[in-house]
Amino acid sequence: MTTVIGFENSEGCIIAADSQTTTSDGMPWQHPDLTKIVNRNSYLIAGSGTNQSCDIVLNIWEPPPRPPKQSWYLFGITQLVPSLRACHAANGFEPTADEEWSLMIASRGELLTIEFDYSVLRSKSGIYGLGSGSPYAMGALAVLLASSVGKSSVKRSVEIASLFDVFTSSQVSIMTQTKGG
Numbered sequence: 001m002t003t004v005i006g007f008e009n010s011e012g013c014i015i016a017a018d019s020q021t022t023t024s025d026g027m028p029w030q031h032p033d034l035t036k037i038v039n040r041n042s043y044l045i046a047g048s049g050t051n052q053s054c055d056i057v058l059n060i061w062e063p064p065p066r067p068p069k070q071s072w073y074l075f076g077i078t079q080l081v082p083s084l085r086a087c088h089a090a091n092g093f094e095p096t097a098d099e100e101w102s103l104m105i106a107s108r109g110e111l112l113t114i115e116f117d118y119s120v121l122r123s124k125s126g127i128y129g130l131g132s133g134s135p136y137a138m139g140a141l142a143v144l145l146a147s148s149v150g151k152s153s154v155k156r157s158v159e160i161a162s163l164f165d166v167f168t169s170s171q172v173s174i175m176t177q178t179k180g181g
Contacts, residue, residue, distance in 0.1 A: 002036060002048045003133030003161045003168040004104055005141060007154050008126040012109030012178035015046050016154045018133070018162060020169035023051075030169065037175050041065065042107065044175045048131035049101030049116065052093050057103060061087040072110045076120040080105065085118060102130040109179035133158070133165035151176065 004017040017036035021029045037046040038058050045063070047054035064079050066072075084103075088095070095101070095116060103114045111128050113121045127145075129138040141157035155172050162170040 002131035003137050003158050003165060004036060004046045004048050004102075004130040005134060005137040005154055005157050005161075006046070006104050006106070006111045006128035007141060007145070008106075008109070008111045008123075008128070010179070012176060013044075013106050013111050014151055014154045014174060014176045015044050015104055015106060015111075016151075016158050016172050016174045017046050017048075018158055018169045019171040019173060020167065021051065022167045026166075028167075028169070030171070035173065037173050039175060044106035044177050046104040046130065047101065048103075048134075050095075050099040053088065053095070053099065053101040053116075056088060056091045056093055057084070060091060063105075066107050072107060072112060073120060073122055075107075076105070076112050076114065081114060081118045081120060084114065104128055104130055106175075106177045109177050131168070133161035133168035136164045136168075137161035 006015045015037055019030055021034045043063055047057050064083050066075050100116045105112055127138050127141055137157040140160040144153035151174055155174055158172045159170050162168040
């Protein structure tokens with residue numbers, strides 16, 4: 001799997017991800033083309049799980065524009081999910097019970113996740129995680145946030161996850177987005 005960690009507060013959000021892709025038989029792959037976070041049309045999009053789904057989302061999917069003042073959660077359910085389903089279908093991906101994937105998406109400094117069953121989730125705590133290393137990173141981030149805030153805490157939480165999860169590398173990519181933009 002992987003580790004993607006996100007943090008949202010009153011100023012905006014941060015998403016960080018490791019740089020390793022792992023095949024179903026456990027082979028690790030790293031290359032600059034194999035990114036897990038993209039900045040597309042004012043969205044930050046990160047993916048974890050089934051490679052085919054993530055490849056389609058991170059390289060092909062064009063999410064619809066979010067209207068001003070529309071609830072991020074409602075927009076996720078009514079606009080992002082149908083658009084995502086259509087893109088998956090158009091590119092030959094039909095999710096099965098065996099193929100788990102998750103997305104973390106930021107718009108205007110707000111985060112949400114879309115899960116493999118197309119459910120949309122938001123976190124009251126502001127801490128989000130995807131992938132096999134996310135429980136480690138989420139725990140580390142909660143502890144680190146108690147003493148400091150910002151990019152360094154989010155980056156360090158993925159590095160800590162890499163110590164405990166063989167599917168997570170310590171090379172971390174980070175993207176930020178401010179509220180309203």
